[in-house]
Amino acid sequence: MTTPYQQQAPGAPLGTYTSPIPVRPASFGDALASEWTKIRSVRSTMWTLGVLIVLVLGIGMLAAVAVNASDSNMGDTPLLALGFYGVLLGSICVITLGVLTIASEYGTGMIRTTLTACPSRARILAAKAVVFFLLSFVILALCTGLVAMLQMGMVDAAEQPTGSELFKATVGVSLFVSTLGLLxxxxxxxxxxxxGAITVMIGVVLLPLVLGLFMFAPSLESVRDALFEYSIPSQLAVFYGSSVSDSGPTGWSPLLILGAVTAAALGGAFAVLNSRDV
Structure with missing residues (x-):
């Protein structure tokens, strides 16, 4: 006597087994669903995103309260620049989550299971990148937008930000920091x-500023200025209407520069994943 799961398909050779469950090739959508399940089910995601929200909202609100309570004149400083410090500190959380999204699987050995389920390494890396980028961008856009609205309502500034300035300080900042996380x-x-990867990224963020501070020689002035202008904090400040000099990146240039560097790094990651063993 055979069970329904042991019955042969009509016309199949004797002794063969045909599963009643439909079988179809895995798609990129399946990889996205898998990565979304993994990133939302681990505690590191909740902790890093929770600290990110606290930093962006908390420091942004404290800055607005401090300025409003002191009745100080902000002068030429843009109103939305009060949110810069919270986002700068919060970017460390985005960096940490970006690294853990893939490096933690190598530490636990989970990467072997992932590659067994989906042998296409390019598909896995692309799915991780898409899920992480969209998640971090949405969280950052909501937080920066809320902070901007609260600051505009609490601080009595001489000039309210324009729509373009508000867009750059919310959507632009979110794109920039999410791209940094993708890097x-x-x-x-x-x-x-x-x-190791988190240490490398913190060095990328902080090292140019630290090196520039110790370049006192006149012959190194151009190098010092370049380090200051193209450091991550200085490029982030551009989206808030601030800049360390008139010769550094302006407008959306910081996002384009970081996007080009990130694309090159992702290309290298694709090549390395396909060429080395787990």
């Missing part, structure tokens, strides 16, 4: 070690 994901894929 962290690529570095995590290259290094395959969580602590």
């Amino acid at each position: 962290s994901l690529a570095v995590g894929a290259l290094v395959r070690h969580s602590a």
